[in-house]
Each structure stands twice: as structure tokens, then as C-alpha cells.
Amino acid sequence: MIDIRKAFLSGLTGILLTCSAFAQETVTSNMLMRVFAIQNGSNHATAFAIDVDNRQYLVTAKHAMPGTTDTAQIKIFHEEKWKDISVKVMRSDEADIAVLCPPVQIAPALPVLLKGDHYLGQDVFFLGFPYMLHTNLTVPDNRGFVIPFVKKGALSAWFKEGNSRYPTIFVDGINNPGFSGAPIVVMNPKREAIIIGIISGYRQSQDPVTNRGIDTGLISLANSGIIVCGDIKYALDEIKKKPEGAQIQQEKK
Structure with missing residues (x-):
């Protein structure tokens, strides 16, 4: 005979475990509200806000901020249009990372960590604006900024290259x-x-191009599915040199 109460409790436990696991696999609004679409000339990219010593900075890829000048006029997507913003620029000498100092705080100072344990094979999220697309999801406290796409991958490897x-x-x-x-x-x-x-x-993956099985000698450059990333510590090192970010005006929640 089936023990209905035992079966119910067993099923309930399974549901709770599943819900708990699902909760841990979603990125929080604290992170969603820190990511922005930016434009610099013809370059479209993603930037995100970090808070260090009560000052706020934007971090992006250095190749989106070409040149050597320490100031730039960029655009940020807000209220469904591009708006100009002047920033100070700090570029890492070693990594494809740039730190921008905005004139005012842009993101709410919600808790996000900049260090912590991570493991080989662990699920990771990356948040941004592919082809400058964004979601229609609205967050009441996001002040007219759009919410990024959220994609998921696995932490495959990390290693030092040369003298990095x-x-x-x-x-x-x-x-x-x-x-x-x-x-x-x-x-x-x-x-x-x-x-x-x-x-x-x-x-990039260099794939040979064939015509009915015959090699044409041409090469197609394809996405290998291996994403290359710089360590956040490079951004923190630049901030230590010039801690000139926007003063945070609101308390962390």
C-alpha cells in the first residue's frame, strides 16, 4: 500500500529542492541594474557599474575606447534614446579593459561582490546587449535604463599568459x-x-570552405564558442591608481 502522506512529503521535498536550485541559478536584479549599453563613435559595447570606496565607475572593453586620451564623450542608452556623457578614461596596459569615471552616479548602489570563490565548470552569467538588443522587461527602480540580455555559460579554464x-x-x-x-x-x-x-x-575557429567536398582553399572565421575574458582585478588596479569615480549619493540597500 502506498503511504500517501509519505509520498506527498517526498514530492514536496523534491519540489522545494528544485525551486531552491532554480533560485541559485538566476542572476539578481542587483546585477541587472548595473549593466548599460554604450556607444563610442561607431563602437557599440556593454559597460557595467562597480562601486569601490564609495565611488562608482563604469567598466568596459578597452577596444571599445580606442586611443590614448584620458577623457571621452560617449553615449549611453537611456529612456529609449542615446544620450551624451563625458567620462574620464583609464586603460589597462595588459588587458582589454577600460575603466570610465562618470560625472555622476548612474546605477543604484546595490550589493555586488568583486571577489569570491569560483570553480572550474561552474555556471556563469554574462549580461549585455547583443546587436544592441535589449529586453522589454521593466524594473521599477531602473530609472529609464534598459535591461540587458542574460546569457549563460560554463567556466571552462583560466591561465596566465606570458608575464601577465x-x-x-x-x-x-x-x-x-x-x-x-x-x-x-x-x-x-x-x-x-x-x-x-x-x-x-x-x-575564432578557422574552418575550411569546401565545394561539394572539395577544399576551395578558403577559410571561414567562425565563433568557436570559447569566450575570452579579462580578470576584474585589472579594473581594480586602474581604480587604485586614480580613484576618481563619481561619489555615491545613496546608501546601499
Whole structure:
């Protein structure tokens, strides 16, 4: 005879475990509200806000901020249109990472971690604006900024190249144009977001082009599915040199 009460409790436990696991696999609004679509000349990219010592900075890919000048006029997508914003620019000498100092705080100062444990094979999220697309999801406190696409991958590898200070991070996933500068995020068991890196690009696969099985000698450059990322520590090092971010005006919630 089936023990209905036991079966029900067993099923309920399974549901609770499933819900708990699902909760840990979603990125929080704390992170969604820190990611922005930016434009610099003809370059479209993603930037995200981090808070260090009560000052706020934007982090993006260095190749989206070409040149050597320490100031730039960029555009940020807000209220369904591009708006000009002047920023100070700090560029890493080693990594494809740039730190921007906005004149005012842009993102709410919600808790996000910039260091923490992460593991080989762990699920990671990357948030950005592929082809400058965004979701129609609205967050009441997001003040007219659009919500990014959220994509998921696996932390595949990390290793130091040459004399670099920090390892390059590799993620198994598909990176699209517009994701340059996007944050790589892991969630810890407390459901706290940890930013571990910044998307630079992807490793290209050189695939031969054939015509009815005959090699044409041509090569097609394809997305290998290996995303190349710089370590967030490079951004923090630049901030230590010039801590000139916007003063945070609101308390962390």
C-alpha cells in the first residue's frame, strides 16, 4: 500500500529542492541594474557599474575606447534614446579593459561582490546587449535604463599568459557583437553576485570552405564558442591608481 502522506512529503521535498536550485541559478536584479549599453563613435559595447570606496565607475572593453586620451564623450542608452556623457578614461596596459569615471552616479548602489570563490565548470552569467538588443522587461527602480540580455555559460579554464599579472578567463558560451565589455558573473550559495571578469571577445575557429567536398582553399572565421575574458582585478588596479569615480549619493540597500 502506498503511504500517501509519505509520498506527498517526498514530492514536496523534491519540489522545494528544485525551486531552491532554480533560485541559485538566476542572476539578481542587483546585477541587472548595473549593466548599460554604450556607444563610442561607431563602437557599440556593454559597460557595467562597480562601486569601490564609495565611488562608482563604469567598466568596459578597452577596444571599445580606442586611443590614448584620458577623457571621452560617449553615449549611453537611456529612456529609449542615446544620450551624451563625458567620462574620464583609464586603460589597462595588459588587458582589454577600460575603466570610465562618470560625472555622476548612474546605477543604484546595490550589493555586488568583486571577489569570491569560483570553480572550474561552474555556471556563469554574462549580461549585455547583443546587436544592441535589449529586453522589454521593466524594473521599477531602473530609472529609464534598459535591461540587458542574460546569457549563460560554463567556466571552462583560466591561465596566465606570458608575464601577465592575472589569468585570462575562458568561458564556454556564445558571445555576440555588442557583448564586449560585459561582466562575467557567478552566484555564490548566498545568491550574491560576484563579478569575476570582463568579456573581451571570442576565440575564432578557422574552418575550411569546401565545394561539394572539395577544399576551395578558403577559410571561414567562425565563433568557436570559447569566450575570452579579462580578470576584474585589472579594473581594480586602474581604480587604485586614480580613484576618481563619481561619489555615491545613496546608501546601499
